[in-house]
Amino acid sequence: MKSLKSTLNDCIEDLKDYDFSKESFCGDTLTEKMNEYPFMLTLHGMDRYRLTVFINDQMREFYGLGENDQSHQNMFFYLKTFHPSKYHVLVQCYQFFNRNSLGFFEQDYLLKNSKGLYEQVYGVSKTLAWDDQGMPSYALSLTCPSRDYSLFSALQIFNLHNLSGRESECLPLLVKGLTNGQIASEMDVSERTVEKHISNILSHANVPNRNSFFQALHSAL
Incomplete structure (x- = not known):
């Protein structure tokens, strides 16, 4: 905690x-x-x-x-x-x-x-x-x-309080471990759009990739 x-x-x-x-x-x-x-x-x-x-x-x-x-x-x-x-x-x-x-x-x-x-x-x-x-x-x-604990932790650890509306919608789905295809289906957008949202989230979090994001998140839980 x-x-x-x-x-x-x-x-x-x-x-x-x-x-x-x-x-x-x-x-x-x-x-x-x-x-x-x-x-x-x-x-x-x-x-x-x-x-x-x-x-x-x-x-x-x-x-x-x-x-x-x-x-x-x-x-x-x-x-x-x-x-x-x-x-x-x-x-x-x-x-x-x-x-x-x-x-x-x-x-x-x-x-x-x-x-x-x-x-x-x-x-x-x-x-x-x-x-x-x-x-x-x-x-x-x-x-x-x-x-909400994983999402709460991601917001606090990576200081992700200034995401755009769609990025904020994408974040909890990312934290749940959904694939790009599953996130695209949930958000009713293309996978390419999801890739862009995730890229922006990772940039805000100052991590190079999704693997690094989850490593940092789980080490803090």
């Missing part, structure tokens, strides 16, 4: 100056800040009596929820969104942060999406802020559905 960790670190670096010491932080300002990223983010408060659960719009749309601030649900938020077979992950996460562990807590679990179906997701969490006793007060999680 190297790409997830690297991306989460970037988000934490941007959010670290936010004043989390306030007894009641400004939800609108925090929402705006967290929505700057096209990733699914969740802010977790560590107060066992009133857990802060704050999600950005990407995460809110995944769940199909109406509000970014889900703190009113307290622990029930996690119990309602996690598959029961993965409740042990919640315990492990609590223990990780209660020990003030360094680094990342990596997760592979099932979350209930907006359609009411449980979907496999990958996630990484890390402490974002500490209280006066030096214990974690807030942690940030970045979550990615497993179906």
Whole structure:
């Protein structure tokens, strides 16, 4: 999950100056800040009596929820969104942060999406802020559905956020390992057009060929 960790670190670096010491932080300002990223983010408060659960719009749309601030649900938020077979992950996460562990807590679990179906997701969490006793007060999680993980990684590793519309349409098909003929069929274009799109993608990625692209991608997963 190297790409997830690297991306989460970037988000934490941007959010670290936010004043989390306030007894009641400004939800609108925090929402705006967290929505700057096209990733699914969740802010977790560590107060066992009133857990802060704050999600950005990407995460809110995944769940199909109406509000970014889900703190009113307290622990029930996690119990309602996690598959029961993965409740042990919640315990492990609590223990990780209660020990003030360094680094990342990596997760592979099932979350209930907006359609009411449980979907496999990958996630990484890390402490974002500490209280006066030096214990974690807030942690940030970045979550990615497993179906999107390879595409997410390719976008982050190769910085492919400025592709044209058709190149962006071609990229997930390339990442899936489809042949040029299969991609052409999916996009309803000629194979020659697909070759041009892939050539442009590889140029943006600064790799010489498709083999090098996949070697770099899989070494980072």
